[in-house]
Amino acid sequence: MDFITSKQDILVGEEMLLLCKAGGEGEITWEKDREEIDDEKIISKVDETSSKLTIKRATMQDAGRYTCLCVFDSGHRDEVHIQMYVYEGPSFGGTTTYHEFLEGTNGMVPCLATGQPAVDVFWLRDKQKIPTNEGSRVRKLSDNTLLIEKAKREDAGTYVCQAQIRGRPTFQKLSVSIVVNAPPTVHLKEAMKKVMAGPETNVSLLCLVDGVPKPNITWTMPLTFDSSHHQFNTDRSQLTIRSVARADYGEYICTAINKIAESSAAFMLNVFEAPEVFVSAEQQSVPVGERVSVSCNVSGHPQPELHWLNKHNGQTLDSTSGRVRVVDGTLVIDEVVPSDGGLYSCMAVCISGNASRDVAIRTQPGPPLYLSVSPGPTSVLISLKTLPISGGTPITSFVLQWRQRSAEPWWENTVPASDPLALTNLKSYTLYTVRLAALNAVGLGQWSDTNTVRTQGMQGEPDSPVLLSDEMKTEGNSFSVPLKNMDDGGSPLLHFNIRYRQEKEGAKWKETQLTSNAVAVSLKDLSFGSDYQLEVTAVNANGSSIPATFNFTIAEQPVSSRMTKGSVIGIVVVIFLVVFLVIDATCCYRNRCGLLMFIAVKIFGQKVPGLKMLEDGEGATNGEVKLKGISTPRDQTFTKEGGQLTEVTCDKAHLTKH
Numbered sequence: 001m002d003f004i005t006s007k008q009d010i011l012v013g014e015e016m017l018l019l020c021k022a023g024g025e026g027e028i029t030w031e032k033d034r035e036e037i038d039d040e041k042i043i044s045k046v047d048e049t050s051s052k053l054t055i056k057r058a059t060m061q062d063a064g065r066y067t068c069l070c071v072f073d074s075g076h077r078d079e080v081h082i083q084m085y086v087y088e089g090p091s092f093g094g095t096t097t098y099h100e101f102l103e104g105t106n107g108m109v110p111c112l113a114t115g116q117p118a119v120d121v122f123w124l125r126d127k128q129k130i131p132t133n134e135g136s137r138v139r140k141l142s143d144n145t146l147l148i149e150k151a152k153r154e155d156a157g158t159y160v161c162q163a164q165i166r167g168r169p170t171f172q173k174l175s176v177s178i179v180v181n182a183p184p185t186v187h188l189k190e191a192m193k194k195v196m197a198g199p200e201t202n203v204s205l206l207c208l209v210d211g212v213p214k215p216n217i218t219w220t221m222p223l224t225f226d227s228s229h230h231q232f233n234t235d236r237s238q239l240t241i242r243s244v245a246r247a248d249y250g251e252y253i254c255t256a257i258n259k260i261a262e263s264s265a266a267f268m269l270n271v272f273e274a275p276e277v278f279v280s281a282e283q284q285s286v287p288v289g290e291r292v293s294v295s296c297n298v299s300g301h302p303q304p305e306l307h308w309l310n311k312h313n314g315q316t317l318d319s320t321s322g323r324v325r326v327v328d329g330t331l332v333i334d335e336v337v338p339s340d341g342g343l344y345s346c347m348a349v350c351i352s353g354n355a356s357r358d359v360a361i362r363t364q365p366g367p368p369l370y371l372s373v374s375p376g377p378t379s380v381l382i383s384l385k386t387l388p389i390s391g392g393t394p395i396t397s398f399v400l401q402w403r404q405r406s407a408e409p410w411w412e413n414t415v416p417a418s419d420p421l422a423l424t425n426l427k428s429y430t431l432y433t434v435r436l437a438a439l440n441a442v443g444l445g446q447w448s449d450t451n452t453v454r455t456q457g458m459q460g461e462p463d464s465p466v467l468l469s470d471e472m473k474t475e476g477n478s479f480s481v482p483l484k485n486m487d488d489g490g491s492p493l494l495h496f497n498i499r500y501r502q503e504k505e506g507a508k509w510k511e512t513q514l515t516s517n518a519v520a521v522s523l524k525d526l527s528f529g530s531d532y533q534l535e536v537t538a539v540n541a542n543g544s545s546i547p548a549t550f551n552f553t554i555a556e557q558p559v560s561s562r563m564t565k566g567s568v569i570g571i572v573v574v575i576f577l578v579v580f581l582v583i584d585a586t587c588c589y590r591n592r593c594g595l596l597m598f599i600a601v602k603i604f605g606q607k608v609p610g611l612k613m614l615e616d617g618e619g620a621t622n623g624e625v626k627l628k629g630i631s632t633p634r635d636q637t638f639t640k641e642g643g644q645l646t647e648v649t650c651d652k653a654h655l656t657k658h
Helices: 565-591 595-604
Strands: 002-004 009-011 016-021 026-032 035-037 043-047 050-055 064-072 077-091 098-102 107-109 114-116 119-125 138-140 146-148 157-165 171-188 192-197 203-212 216-220 230-232 238-241 250-257 262-273 276-279 283-285 292-299 305-310 315-317 324-327 330-333 342-350 353-362 371-375 380-384 395-403 411-416 421-423 431-440 444-447 451-454 473-475 478-484 493-502 510-515 520-523 530-540 548-554 625-627 648-650
Touching: 002 077, 016 064, 016 077, 026 050, 077 157, 077 171, 098 107, 107 171, 114 157, 119 138, 171 250, 171 262, 192 203, 203 216, 203 250, 203 262, 276 342, 276 353, 292 305, 292 342, 292 353, 315 324, 371 451, 380 431, 395 421, 411 421, 421 431, 473 548, 478 530, 478 548, 493 520, 520 530, 565 595
Parallel strands: 009 077, 098 171, 192 262, 283 353
Antiparallel strands: 002 016, 016 050, 026 035, 026 064, 043 050, 064 077, 077 114, 107 146, 119 157, 138 146, 157 171, 171 203, 203 238, 216 250, 230 238, 250 262, 276 292, 292 330, 305 315, 305 342, 324 330, 342 353, 371 380, 380 421, 395 411, 395 431, 431 444, 431 451, 473 478, 478 520, 493 510, 493 530, 530 548, 625 648
């Protein structure tokens, strides 16, 4: 069983249509709120499986629960239900859609919404629902009235009253405009204004007016309104007085009026005689080394002071002597230099105001300084770190000159200041002397210092070096790899740049160079057990190639199974020293001889502890030495008293003589 209908919510007077479809043939009947409907005017059979209920003009009583029942030919019984709603409205009757309130007062905006069966009312602003709680200044009351307490300017705008059939999605909206009026107020940025009279002096008096509705503005002036002398803007909030004269002095009253009230404010305009400045010329062009003078006169009330100002550096020129001086209001500059070019201002200063008139002094530019030249294959590019001194007027172009020999005349070319300073179509591999000078509206400036530059060749850069990795060799902590011949780019190679480092964090590159005829890269004193990166770059007069990269590893240091030649020599030397010291020490302490004894005699003299010295004169007889207390293997003579050797004479005692 199934119901087919266009909608469940029916407006009073609209047609209600319900179609009931059964899944097979049978007897179909209708019920409303469990009471059978047998009115043939509203019920019609469509076919053996469908029945239709039609109400031409629905009333509130037609709302309810409709049931379609079917007793199928098989005896099976089934039914389906649908709830139909009939509504009236919502409508707003005589609800007023425009309200005005005075700023600071409470505003009440009713919404007279009606409808059946029942209507819920909501107030919205900017699609946001207005609350109903007591703490809100703007809220909805229980009788659906919108309350605005102590209305403010920002409360003005469009509000929406939305009435909705209770429990159903059917609703209507009504837009309500609210205006918050305010009495006019007048605000002046300055109550008093001081101006200087003069044909070129204009003054504006601004009257800032506020209020709702927008107030109208009127002016009261000391003089009768004159459209050529007095001008207003579109809302008359600003009065402009053109060519202010002394007669314009007085009080100006601005009055704002709307339907609520009116408000006024007054200006006081004080008019003074402004200083004026007159110069003999506003522009002077003078060649470098010449003399220039510009006179200046000032007027006004009270009589202003006259000052000359260099606007380029901000210095006041008050000296009456020297190359740059001021004499009786006249600016004098002797032997003009490029830095003298620029704007100078003659100023009149007094308590009633200041006035000035600028004078432009122009001369040729200064020489270009701090220039650098960069050679190309058949060109030279000149770069300036700073522009030359302009001489008071913009530099329009540069004159570039060049020659090969000092005896030749200069070739020259003029280049706009905005273009690169380049000399082109030169000979390759050729030495040139270049210079340049700046040009402005006055003339050509001083030449720069000459620079000598050699152009490059037309050939390109060399190819990257080829490292023959198959033939690399590592011996201990040394490494070598052959270099293969490659294209030199048409220009002879100058050298190879070698960079290598360990592959570990923080390792720094080590750099070296190889001659152009090198056939291999060899590195020594590398770290055992380390990975290395190697870069090789070929360099000719035109530049550098792309680096050829190579990675290699130095193995761990091997443990030697046999002693090296140096180790054997070291061990022999140590053994010799030990044996020597043992023998010498034995000789010293037993026989009072040897190197240690020699050192002891030198330090302590003849009085060596434990040594019985020869008697005076006993040691120099016919080359014989008399020994006391020393036993010898031969020529021994014993006394009969205990067999103790008392004296031996030996002519072969040269080892113990000293």
